Amino acid sequence: AQSVAQPEDQVNVAEGNPLTVKCTYSVSGNPYLFWYVQYPNRGLQFLLKYITGDNLVKGSYGFEAEFNKSQTSFHLKKPSALVSDSALYFCAVSETGANNLFFGTGTRLTVIP
Amino acid sequence: EAGVAQSPRYKIIEKRQSVAFWCNPISGHATLYWYQQILGQGPKLLIQFQNNGVVDDSQLPKDRFSAERLKGVDSTLKIQPAKLEDSAVYLCASSLGTSGRRETQYFGPGTRLLVL
Numbered sequence: 001a002q003s004v005a006q007p008e009d010q011v012n013v014a015e016g017n018p019l020t021v022k023c024t025y026s027v028s029g030n031p032y033l034f035w036y037v038q039y040p041n042r043g044l045q046f047l048l049k050y051i052t053g054d055n056l057v058k059g060s061y062g063f064e065a066e067f068n069k070s071q072t073s074f075h076l077k078k079p080s081a082l083v084s085d086s087a088l089y090f091c092a093v094s095e096t097g098a099n100n101l102f103f104g105t106g107t108r109l110t111v112i113p
Numbered sequence: 114e115a116g117v118a119q120s121p122r123y124k125i126i127e128k129r130q131s132v133a134f135w136c137n138p139i140s141g142h143a144t145l146y147w148y149q150q151i152l153g154q155g156p157k158l159l160i161q162f163q164n165n166g167v168v169d170d171s172q173l174p175k176d177r178f179s180a181e182r183l184k185g186v187d188s189t190l191k192i193q194p195a196k197l198e199d200s201a202v203y204l205c206a207s208s209l210g211t212s213g214r215r216e217t218q219y220f221g222p223g224t225r226l227l228v229l
Binding site: 032034036041042043044045046049051090092098099103104105106 | 146153154206214218223
């Protein structure tokens with residue numbers, strides 16, 4: 001069965017510093033991996049996805065994520081955090097044979113001015 | 114391009130009452146999803162439609178929840194009767210094709226339900 005873990009409920013980072021939001025997964029077969037962001041009272045917004053190919057995926061708003069098969073991880077990164085990046089971030093995975101996504105419990109990112 | 118539309122945005126009901134949510138997906142999107150997001154948790158899939166057929170409803174509590182997607186466009190999700198544990202945000206999402214797990218899903222703003 002597929003599962004995804006976001007080990008940190010809360011991440012705090014100073015504005016201008018690099019940020020990392022962690023995600024690890026467990027699936028059968030090849031994973032498809034997604035990152036979504038949720039702002040208050042709004043739905044989830046798509047940031048990026050890994051399907052195949054280059055392990056470094058670039059997405060919206062300057063975010064990127066690196067697929068690491070040996071560590072079964074897909075951490076979200078940004079070189080320089082903005083206060084407007086403060087939000088709830090969800091990692092999601094889909095395994096071979098699945099039709100849909102399984103979401104993690106989310107990580108709340110706070111960027112401190 | 115207009116996004117996924119949902120209504121109402123908020124709903125408060127008493128337990129044992131019924132409630133219905135409406136979703137209009139992005140124009141041309143073949144696949145539609147309903148998720149339940151309980152506070153502090155990630156979204157959990159309730160039901161997935163491709164056009165007007167059900168692909169996956171394995172997590173839908175069928176004794177009280179029902180959903181339909183008439184004409185392969187709009188969809189409604191109904192709860193009858195509601196329980197306290199149904200308090201959650203109900204998210205609708207759509208994706209363009211029918212390629213399953215590789216599809217990017219686009220989410221609506223959600224309906225926040227409070228059952229008293």
